[in-house]
Amino acid sequence: MSKKVFITDDHFMVIEGIRSLLQNEQDIEWLGHAMSAAACLEFLENQLPDVLLMDINLPDQKGTILCKKVKDKYPQVQILGLSTYDQQSIVRNMLNNGASGYLLKNASKEELLEAIEVVMAGGEYLCMEVAESLKQRMIEKPVITKREQEVLRLICDGLTNPEIAEKLFISLPTANTHRKSLLKKFEARNVASLVKMAIEAGLV
Amino acid sequence: MSKKVFITDDHFMVIEGIRSLLQNEQDIEWLGHAMSAAACLEFLENQLPDVLLMDINLPDQKGTILCKKVKDKYPQVQILGLSTYDQQSIVRNMLNNGASGYLLKNASKEELLEAIEVVMAGGEYLCMEVAESLKQRMIEKPVITKREQEVLRLICDGLTNPEIAEKLFISLPTANTHRKSLLKKFEARNVASLVKMAIEAGLV
DNA sequence: GAAGTTATCATCCAAAAAGATGATTTTAAA
DNA sequence: TTTAAAATCATCTTTTTGGATGATAACTTC
Missing domain, CATH: 1.10.10.10 (Winged helix-like DNA-binding domain superfamily/Winged helix DNA-binding domain)
Known part of the structure; x- marks a missing residue:
């Protein structure tokens, strides 16, 4: 059973890049892409992916809101957040809104594949930089003079x-x-x- | 005076990605791309870039060799090595063969722009991960049981x-x-x- | 000007670290 | 099997740490 992957991102380069990364993977079925939140929701009415890669900076709607909408309507879809920079607040927001993981756009192919694997299995996946960065924030540094x-x-x-x-x-x-x-x-x-x-x- | 940039890489996605990253930069002139060492050398006979981005894994020739050839013939061209992973040996080789810097393909736009800036000014630029990694190797760890x-x-x-x-x-x-x-x-x-x-x- | 913080200094003391040196046993390699 | 390295233990000494407690001057902040 192949993993159905769909991407919502307004950057063609990213879509193209990820598609190219995944196109040779045997067990991954590329469902296509949407370049706006509206287009994404429209697509989901007809077909559901297993994993939905979602940029957080969409032209018509914030990724976090789209994430919540999708998860409410189609809880079986696993969502992987995507962005160029790791802003803690947004990462947290995405996870709170039901995302199963978060990737930076410079993530390696290995990370991408592992992320898809992990979230499909019901797990949570944060790419290295994000995890590191989240962990860093966790360390409560005392106030020193x-x-x-x-x-x-x-x-x-x-x-x-x-x-x-x-x-x-x-x-x-x-x-x-x-x-x-x-x-x-x-x-x-x-x-x-x-x-x-x-x-x-x-x-x- | 704009900076003329040319790229030699056999991955279309990378070419496309970098082009898209640079296309909105006012002071950068995109000369185009070559997808093999041969095509690169052919291009250089007609036109010289200021900065040559060069993948080290080319289909017909090793990047390190191409780097040496280009530098011997056109010393004024600044070469920036490109690869997905940072293999110390290759990085060293590229630098020994005249490259002015080295970037990982997941480098940020900021790193890319800074690298172009720095090498054009005659400096050397290593992207964060590579520099870090090189530094790491520098630390001579004693043999411990x-x-x-x-x-x-x-x-x-x-x-x-x-x-x-x-x-x-x-x-x-x-x-x-x-x-x-x-x-x-x-x-x-x-x-x-x-x-x-x-x-x-x-x-x- | 009162309150709080920072930076400074002090004394006392037990625990731990670090330096020097040497020795035995076990294990691995030549 | 000899040699070498690793792991173990020991004794001795000086220095450094780290804990408890208290005090004073300087500088902010309210």
């Missing part, structure tokens, strides 16, 4: 308290205070955790 | 020697030995440096 940022950077560079004190012209106890306040704010047990968190939070 | 890898991971998770010892069913001095050998191998002064290096080297 300017001075603490300086100290944090030096700690990550492997400086010890005495060295930090010398470098910043402060006393050893002060350097130590900053270090300890960083550990507390990050809820880290020691520098090892701290450094890892700081790197993951993109602070260094 | 299996056990050291385990310990390294635990250290990065913030475990102390006593905790590591308990977790791995080894004595505290042993855990400490592993820790110290890691510090030595990485030439790190302390865990902070160690963790940072390990993360940058992709070992955790």
Whole structure:
């Protein structure tokens, strides 16, 4: 049983690109494309795809709204959001409105195929960049002061308290205070955790 | 003075995609495309672009060889390598053969425009992923044993020697030995440096 | 000008890390 | 089977960390 794929996007290049990516896949049936939300809804009245690739920037309607409409009417259709940039808010919105996944338009063929595979099986798929980016936002970075940022950077560079004190012209106890306040704010047990968190939070 | 751009690629979708990306740029003149090395060389006999985008996987000849040929004959043409994946060896080869930069095919419009800008000005441009990846390879990761890898991971998770010892069913001095050998191998002064290096080297 | 935050310093103390050195056993390779 | 590398354990010492607690001056903010 082949997977029926339909795409709604107003960029011909993207349609063409994806069609070309999928055209040699044995188990994928290309149903065609629509270049507006209206055209998409019209098409769905006659034929339902298994997977609907949907740009979020359509000329007549926002992708998020179209997503909700489609899902309400045809819950069996799995929707994969598509866009050029990963804007968290929109990704979240799409997922909240029933989308099963999200792809950036620069996604690789492998990602596209895996995404189709996964969402058809009822799963959720986020392409690497989006997932990474969502994860990044998840990391709650504590509010740290300017001075603490300086100290944090030096700690990550492997400086010890005495060295930090010398470098910043402060006393050893002060350097130590900053270090300890960083550990507390990050809820880290020691520098090892701290450094890892700081790197993951993109602070260094 | 507009920038004359020519592309040599055997994937129509890529040609189309890039053309579409550039067609609205005022200062870029699209000279057209060639879908083989032979066609590319033939074109160059009549007209020279400022920037030549070149896929490294051509049907009749390797991109690296074509790159060298073009650069030998027309040194004033700036070459930007193009490929889907970043294979270090090929990137290096292209750069050695005179290419001024390298882009992945999923590069953003911004990267593409910046790359054209930079190489035309005589600079070198690597798209983010490639640069990152090259940098990664630069980091010389020491050879560490299996056990050291385990310990390294635990250290990065913030475990102390006593905790590591308990977790791995080894004595505290042993855990400490592993820790110290890691510090030595990485030439790190302390865990902070160690963790940072390990993360940058992709070992955790 | 009162309240809050930031940056600074201090003392005390236990735990952990890091450096030096050496030794034994197990495992893998030549 | 000899050699080499990996994994284990030990002892000793100095430095650094990290936790608890408190205090003061400077700078914002309301």
